[in-house]
Amino acid sequence: MSTTETYAPPAAPAEQRQRHTHYRPVRKTIWTVILYVLVALFVIITLLPIYWIVLSAFTPMSELFTVPLNYFPRHPSLINFQTVAQVVPLGQQFINSSLLALLSAFFSVLVCLLAAYAFARIRFPGSNALFLGILLSGYLPTIAMIIPLFQMFENLSLLDSIQGLVILLVSFLLPTSVWIMTSFVRQIPIELEEAAQIDGANFLTTLWHVVIPVLRPAIATLFLLNLVASWDEFFFPLIFSRSSASQTLTIGITQAAVNPQYQTVAWGNEAAMALIVIVPVFILTLVFQKQIVEGLMAGSLKG
16 A cells, blocks of 8 residues: 555635635725726716817807816807808708718628628639738728829719719728628528528529528628718818819818808817717717627627
């Protein structure tokens, strides 16, 4: 028989165990307080600029830069909104922004759906290289491509038109959209499509009745994200729009800055115009926040 005995460390005294058990909830409480403080700071930093925009929009220009600063409007007024309505063609710009956002979101989702299905299901020589090239094209600096794009659109008579802006936005939304949609398509079991093909369904029938219903949350989420991105687009309308026929609400922010009554930028008008641009996006996000979250979570929960 072996005489080797296993060494057992001495048990901790009862007082030491009780002290350790007492410190554990204290540490947890401290970390919880730190977490809440960090979250509160993040919320304040995020919401403070929005609050300042709202405050400036409803504050007359004469009271906007008083010393000390007023963090609450003393005499709330709609004068900034009235001035903006006189300076900026809000109706036409709202229609242009709506058309640009809806058409860009629709065609970007349509094209990326077909491209994503091809990359996820069809293997052909150079498919991985082509997919990587499309993805990397989204990281090219926009400013480096403006001159050739402007010359090309001028030759094609697409300047100062909603059609031209839609083509531009769709092309720049596609790389990220294709990447996201491809990951969703790859998560669909191939057995579903094979079963439909055994039952006699062709490609379009399989795509419409099998693939698209499964991808509905992803399609809705991507449509809403591209809609918001197109609505907020400023650079392309600034360069490729020359008249109110194609100018959007984001261009109205620069137009609202001019006020002949003052020798400086009319910051109250700027804030009022910015609020007009922000409110539709805020309402849209608030209404469809559940669908957006579900669509974003679907890709991380399936596997």
